[in-house]
Amino acid sequence: TVGAIGYGSYEIYSKRHPLEQQPFDPKKRTVIVLGSGWGAVSFLKSINTDDYNVMVVSPRNYFLFTPLLPSCTVGTIELRSIMEPIRFITRHKSRNVKFYESECTDIDPESKTISISDVSDIKGAVSNTTIPYDYLVVAVGAENQTFGMAGVREYACFLKEIWDAQNIRTRLMDCVESAGFASQAPEEVDRLLHMVVVGGGPTGVEYAAELHDFLKDDLETWYPELADKFRITLVEALPSVLPMFSSQLIQYTEKTFKQNKIEVLTKTMVKEVAEKEIKVMDANKNMISIPYGLLVWATGNCPRALTRKLMARIKNAQTSPRGLLVDDYMRVSGAPDMYAIGDCTFSKYAPTAQVATQQGLYLASVFESLARIEEGKSKKITPFEYSHQGSLAYIGSDKAIADLPFLNGNISVGGVATYVFWRSVYISNMFSFRNRFLVVGDWMKSKVFGRDVSR
Ligand code: FAD
Ligand code: MG
Ligand code: MG
Ligand code: MG
Ligand code: MG
Incomplete structure (x- = not known):
């Protein structure tokens, strides 16, 4: 299943570069984003860095287009075609976005700090540290159940x-x-x-x-x-x-x-x-x-160790073992200035990229409104509303299935034509032109030469 939200990303390649971006402004609030998956990246794509200093912490320095991951297990698509460096994604921002390739190991909602730890094999002299946040966006996803x-x-x-x-x-x-x-x-x-x-x-x-x-x-x-x-x-x-x-x-x-x-x-x-x-x-x-x-x-999913640790710290407000409880504004219950989106939350929606993406976009708009309110302008913040764009799955031999909302009902279609649709939806949902180009190239390559059977 995937949401039909298009991203025109050509500007990423033509315009800015870290050197041309503004540096952090000590007068602005700092937002730390945990994660570089669907929720985090969708938030990062639309947060206005004129208003905030933005920092990202994630153990992987790339975004992964999960819907095409099954195709990588047999070589229909190559691994790197569905990865996008996080720095490519943030380079079009007006202000430089700091990225730390590390794992957040602890969140302290009281002192409003996070502990981070370098998870790579090669470490420098410093590999653990604590950083303060003004706002925290938890988008760490979930673990395998x-x-x-x-x-x-x-x-x-x-x-x-x-x-x-x-x-x-x-x-x-x-x-x-x-x-x-x-x-x-x-x-x-x-x-x-x-x-x-x-x-x-x-x-x-x-x-x-x-x-x-x-x-x-x-x-x-x-x-x-x-x-x-x-x-x-x-x-x-x-x-x-x-x-x-x-x-x-x-x-x-x-x-x-x-x-x-x-x-x-x-x-x-x-x-x-x-x-x-x-x-x-x-x-x-x-x-x-x-x-x-x-x-x-x-x-399926279960909460990560970090998520469980955070829930234990604010256990009076966090009563579900299945994920972080958030309100309709994506605010984490029991922790001020903390938001959570995507698979790390326990919500009434399925844990999908479609949900995480919409929540990320929504949250960026909340931050926009908060900045305007701070300037004394009046701005109403409305609760998050999920809009289901349909469910899609590939079922083999060039056939796919799709349940799509239509008028007040639903249409269900399956077959080869749906597969063509499946491909076009996935391609149009990719975050960058580069990834689209690579994936289409891989599809053509495996059609012409067959899949590579070397290991
Ligand atoms: P993720 O995308 O998982 O991102 C979590 C991020 O947090 C990662 O970058 C991770 O490295 C980082 N992280 C982990 N621990 C820490 C830590 N301690 N500190 C900091 N960062 C951390 N959904 C659909 O809608 N349509 C589909 O077709 C679809 N197909 C899928 C196919 C597969 C094979 C899989 C596995 C999932 C699929 N999904 C699909 C589900 C979708 O991928 C998830 O719902 C989505 O990734 C959730 O987004 P997220 O941002 O919450 O988490
Ligand atoms: Mg994420
Ligand atoms: Mg992801
Ligand atoms: Mg989790
Ligand atoms: Mg052998």
Whole structure:
């Protein structure tokens, strides 16, 4: 799912450069933004730096276009095509935006300071420090949900960050080459070529879809002796995949998966994760062991350690274990001058880029209003209102599904035409012309030459 908010970003490349930007102004308030994901970047794109000094703290110095991450796991798109350096994004601002590549390890709402720590391998003499803020925008996202199950972090691959996609791609090719190893036993070949996905949300479904395309379009060509041994299984605890979509599109997805020989096990709960197999309980409460070569874990979000630490500090106001409670103005309950947006919050909306983007844009407008009010101008601050632009997912073999709000209802469409639409929506939602150019180039490249099967 992705929001249809367009960003004309050509100006980023033509105009400013840090040297041409104004320096920090000690008379202005300082806003610190935690994170460089959807929420943070959408805020940064629209905050007016004439009014504020802006600082960004994030352990990664780039923005990641997550909707196309599943395509990177099989090489339809290259990793760097969906990354954008944060400095490219902030260079068009009138005032220089400071960026610190580090992790925020603690937030003290009382002294209004944050502690930051350099997370890189190479550190200078100073690698931990504390900085004060006037306003804080928490946009740190969330962590992978493992339900505390042993073995998940050890043996499964997540699909959230750029290194996850890299890891999956390497691991997949490793399984394939090991299956082709001289005199490998047949049951070991079957295991190595069994790709298991846990979680039937959009990430799990899109990953299974991309994997299917890769098997069909490329692996069967280059590994014909293994072709009929590849298997994909998707495990979901709920009665269906993609619960946020209309029942018609759920059925369409399940039918397409069946045609594509992706086995879908619904009402199936993972109970144990070991190095070469998972144990699951099926709908009839039978325990079944499923051997795998590659296990991808995509079961949703839980709050990060930093978020939990902050909630504990203001626990009288923060009563939900699922994320930061904010009011309709994105203010963190129990902490003055602190705002939170995106996946780190617990809100009535789904944790999507679409929501985080709209919240980031909204918050920048709140800051604009606060600055005008300070100047003595009257300005009304209205509460945040989410506008759902629809849900989209790629389901494999050039087909996509879309639930789109239309008039007062909803239209559900699926198929190849929807896939063309899916591509155009994603392209128009990319933050920069550079990324659009790279992604379209990758699509053409994999069409012409096939995907690269080297690891
Ligand atoms: P994120 O984008 O995750 O950003 C969090 C940022 O905080 C990161 O830069 C991180 O490095 C940083 N950070 C982490 N810890 C700290 C710390 N301690 N201090 C400072 N910074 C920190 N949504 C859609 O709407 N449509 C889609 O098609 C879609 N597809 C997706 C596909 C995949 C594979 C995934 C994983 C997600 C997808 N999503 C999609 C969901 C979407 O990516 C998230 O909802 C969105 O990223 C949330 O934005 P955010 O800013 O809250 O968090
Ligand atoms: Mg963010
Ligand atoms: Mg992101
Ligand atoms: Mg090997
Ligand atoms: Mg969080």
